[in-house]
Amino acid sequence: MTTPGASSQQPASRRIAEDLRTDIESGQLSPGDKLPSERALAEQYGAARNTAREAIRILAEQGLVTAQQGRGVFVREPQRLFRFGSDRYSLKNRETGLTPFRLEAKRQGKEARIEVVSIERETPPRDVAERLKVPADEASVVHRENHYFADDEPVQIVSTFLRWDEAQGTLLMQPKTGKHGIYGRLEELGHVMTRVRDEISTRMPTPEEAAVLGLLSGVPVLEVLHTSLDQDGVPFEVSRYVHRGDQTGLLYELPVE
Amino acid sequence: MTTPGASSQQPASRRIAEDLRTDIESGQLSPGDKLPSERALAEQYGAARNTAREAIRILAEQGLVTAQQGRGVFVREPQRLFRFGSDRYSLKNRETGLTPFRLEAKRQGKEARIEVVSIERETPPRDVAERLKVPADEASVVHRENHYFADDEPVQIVSTFLRWDEAQGTLLMQPKTGKHGIYGRLEELGHVMTRVRDEISTRMPTPEEAAVLGLLSGVPVLEVLHTSLDQDGVPFEVSRYVHRGDQTGLLYELPVE
DNA sequence: GCCAGTCACTGGCTTAAGCCAGTTGAACAT
């Protein structure tokens, strides 16, 4: 057999995983359904329990199933996505008096909660320093870290970086930043958000991120490095958003120039 | 010990993985470096080989290392991202006579190659049907599937959906679509791309995608569901882009309204 | 100088067995 075809010649664990995947995709196993137990699968295929276990691990890594100790392995439920639209930066939203996140949550009938984790003067990471045009070798920024929840489910981790020389001694150093949030304060400092630049990438979460966001294995994160530019094209704020991939999506609507 | 602190009380495999992760993050192990062999790790920690192996699997799942049979396990090299800017839809780019992808590749000094996998009349997936405003229960679309390569490395899978009633009998059904590609033909049909709507999400690849893109474990994909709207706000093209997460990023620059 | 064979080393995969820790429901006692 030199047939590079597909099915034969491949490890038993993969074969079992593929069979199960087929069952899931065909609808023979629906979201929420329980898979056969590891021991049952092993017997069914005449394999060791570890081999069946490995098959389930493969599916978990693909984000198809989740195991719960003592209960079983279940087909993962597709989650409704929490969409962050590009209009989250829109000035129109100011009128509602809600921050973009609260607005987005309300739109989807969820309760928003924001936890201020820390506000500290720091030396910026390189990528942030480059975009904010500040030195990367001194404590040139204020770093505000927030965790965002929707209906008490953690949804995103946000790190906001502001120039220390601007934020020093203002409400930007406080948990409560006042009317219209940090963008309100930044406007008072002469920065009207005119353009934004979002750099988007994806990766697997760090263990810390997985813990904070409560991520199961097989769930990546979306990382957005956001830069706000004012009326003069000056970058005045950089934020790093880390979204959980299983419940979050982004939406960009823009004119073609 | 009820200390939920951190380190103690956790499985040996995780402890080993954490130690290695620390070594990698501290720079004690640099990108490209070889980790100790499974057998060496096992002995070093007084554990079974399977336990050391499990530790390495954890790191691989996090995208930190890759194993190569017969050679060893290596710290993954950070890859330069292939950035797709929002100006990829720009009309200005028409003048160069290059398609957006070729332009992007050229900008980064890579050689672009596009492989036309299939062009077929099909029943559209639900999400596509909704966005293109065509029936989801009949063969109402043409599906063009392309694979994109940069320097012979697969970079993205693109599925483009067009209305069958418009594409029928035109160059849109052919591999070679003529000057300015499909957007050139669609303009002749009266659709000038005026706004775009990109819905972005992330997930782990399917086995097929992993095979086409040559993805190692621990690498997610970026999925973009793109809709082109014409001067009358009519959707005339929907594409699904599947990008490899380890080499691809997206960039959106937009005005704040 | 070149090539081929060999061997020690790597990860890939499986088996078989055992103990642990959550979960659940049925049997039992109140």
Place this chain on the structure above:
DNA sequence: ATGTTCAACTGGCTTAAGCCAGTGACTGGC
């Protein structure tokens, strides 16, 4: 009816052992 106990089940993790398949360097033979 209510609550408790317990046994049978689930996955979580580890050990110990073995065979396979790539890799690469070293060793001869030509």
